[in-house]
Amino acid sequence: MACPLPALPPGPKAMSRKKALLLLLLASSTATLLLRQSIPLGWFPKPPLFRCAPPPPRPKHTAVAFLKTHKTASTTVQNLLFRFAERHNLTVALPHHTCDHQFCYPRNFSARFVHPHTLPPRLIASHMRFHRDELRRLMPNGTVYVTILREPVAMFESLFSYYNQYCPAFRRVPNGSMEAFLEEPRRYYRPHEKYAAYAHNTLVYDLGGDPERGPDDPSYLPAFVRQVEGVFSLVMLAEHFDESLVLLRRLLAWDLEDVLYVRLNMRSPESKLNITSPRVAAQIRRWNALDAQLYDHFNTTFWRKLGEVGRDCVAKEVRALRRACQRLARRCFGGQPPLRPAMQIKNKDLRPWQPSAKVDIVGYDLPGSGTPADEQCLKLVMPEVTHAPNPAHIFLHPEKPGCLLWPPGYGQLAFSGKIRPCPFCC
Numbered sequence: 001m002a003c004p005l006p007a008l009p010p011g012p013k014a015m016s017r018k019k020a021l022l023l024l025l026l027a028s029s030t031a032t033l034l035l036r037q038s039i040p041l042g043w044f045p046k047p048p049l050f051r052c053a054p055p056p057p058r059p060k061h062t063a064v065a066f067l068k069t070h071k072t073a074s075t076t077v078q079n080l081l082f083r084f085a086e087r088h089n090l091t092v093a094l095p096h097h098t099c100d101h102q103f104c105y106p107r108n109f110s111a112r113f114v115h116p117h118t119l120p121p122r123l124i125a126s127h128m129r130f131h132r133d134e135l136r137r138l139m140p141n142g143t144v145y146v147t148i149l150r151e152p153v154a155m156f157e158s159l160f161s162y163y164n165q166y167c168p169a170f171r172r173v174p175n176g177s178m179e180a181f182l183e184e185p186r187r188y189y190r191p192h193e194k195y196a197a198y199a200h201n202t203l204v205y206d207l208g209g210d211p212e213r214g215p216d217d218p219s220y221l222p223a224f225v226r227q228v229e230g231v232f233s234l235v236m237l238a239e240h241f242d243e244s245l246v247l248l249r250r251l252l253a254w255d256l257e258d259v260l261y262v263r264l265n266m267r268s269p270e271s272k273l274n275i276t277s278p279r280v281a282a283q284i285r286r287w288n289a290l291d292a293q294l295y296d297h298f299n300t301t302f303w304r305k306l307g308e309v310g311r312d313c314v315a316k317e318v319r320a321l322r323r324a325c326q327r328l329a330r331r332c333f334g335g336q337p338p339l340r341p342a343m344q345i346k347n348k349d350l351r352p353w354q355p356s357a358k359v360d361i362v363g364y365d366l367p368g369s370g371t372p373a374d375e376q377c378l379k380l381v382m383p384e385v386t387h388a389p390n391p392a393h394i395f396l397h398p399e400k401p402g403c404l405l406w407p408p409g410y411g412q413l414a415f416s417g418k419i420r421p422c423p424f425c426c
Contacts (some may be wrong), residue, residue, distance in 0.1 A: 052313035061252040062090055063140050066125040067147035069206045070198065071158040073238040074148050075265040075384050078125045083379050084258050085123050093121035093138065101385050103128035106197045108208070111138040126384075129197075130208040132231055144252060145231050149203055149298055150238040152291045153281045157273050159198050165356035169199040176358070178273055182283040203291040215289035225297050234305075235298045246317045247305055256320065260328050262337060262380055265352060268360040332377035337364045352383040 066081055068074040085092045095103045096115045103113040109128040114121070124139065160178045164170045172188040173181045181188055189199050191212055201211030207228055213220045228235070234251050236244030245259045275281060285292040306314050329337055339362040342351040352363040364381040
């Protein structure tokens with residue numbers, strides 16, 4: 001019987017492995033104990049503190065081209081742009097008197113449509129059909145281009161209600177029924193009629209695109225979207241108006257007071273068509289398929305821009321904007337301003353334009369009677385047609401060379417800056 005060999009002592013490698021395992025267990029236990037005792041570990045990196053840092057200071061940007069789309073809260077944006085221009089002595093391009101208060105819409109925009117008294121402009125904000133080359137010929141280098149879109153179902157309802165007496169396609173519909181129109185839109189719609197643009201893919205048309213292109217064309221809309229993105233630094237959304245103003249303010253380096261507002265050109269509740277049927281909503285999106293795809297794309301990019309700023313930072317700035325708007329409303333109206341039918345507004349200059357007898361556009365009146373002492377409050381609620389009057393109504397003073405006669409109740413909006421030279425308006 002063989003004798004068993006004596007056990008050999010463990011080698012140096014085996015001892016090293018045991019020591020390493022023992023040290024690892026000891027370090028793990030120590031770390032667990034420290035964490036449970038809430039003892040801070042100096043070697044653990046501290047999470048960064050969240051801060052909403054304002055953008056770096058820079059001069060306010062004053063060269064702005066705003067494409068005023070239809071029924072998208074664009075009149076409210078236009079109003080704050082006009083007020084900014086007045087405060088900063090900027091010249092605003094106004095339509096030639098042959099074009100009414102729009103730049104000869106629905107024709108393609110041309111620099112010829114701008115009244116010569118309002119040249120050269122720093123800002124443009126009235127309705128037009130976008131034409132990039134003509135605007136670049138008119139506006140200074142470095143102009144920032146901005147526009148606003150609206151969800152197509154809500155937008156089409158507003159278009160159908162507002163333009164029911166202007167758009168031939170809507171006038172043909174028996175009893176003015178939007179549901180009847182959507183059942184057979186091609187029965188009523190004629191693409192080459194004046195104001196046909198109000199009835200079909202209006203966003204695409206306003207942006208200079210072709211509203212008649214089929215939505216199944218795989219190449220048209222992506223190419224069109226790239227064109228829009230190549231020109232417009234910001235595409236705002238009416239459904240997220242305050243967030244849009246946060247982005248606008250950051251883009252242009254403006255102050256908070258530069259983007260204060262009240263909502264303008266609103267319809268009374270009785271003038272709105274109630275869309276409760278998912279079928280009707282689907283019909284609207286199908287009929288305006290290009291608009292729907294365009295909106296969906298820029299809805300995505302909009303939230304991406306908000307994410308780049310930081311959702312918490314945007315929410316903080318939105319709260320500050322709303323508080324500032326409330327303070328201004330208290331100063332001008334003593335509280336939240338009540339909306340009134342046009343004929344109940346005492347100051348006739350504040351009565352909004354009424355598109356037809358079937359639609360009631362409401363507005364605001366200022367407390368007291370007569371001319372208000374605070375011009376800021378007056379301009380805050382002034383309707384578009386009043387704020388930017390027809391330049392044909394402005395005349396050279398017969399006895400004072402270079403002095404312009406401005407209609408009573410209006411400011412110096414169009415003729416500030418370099419315009420021959422009007423801080424001399426009479």
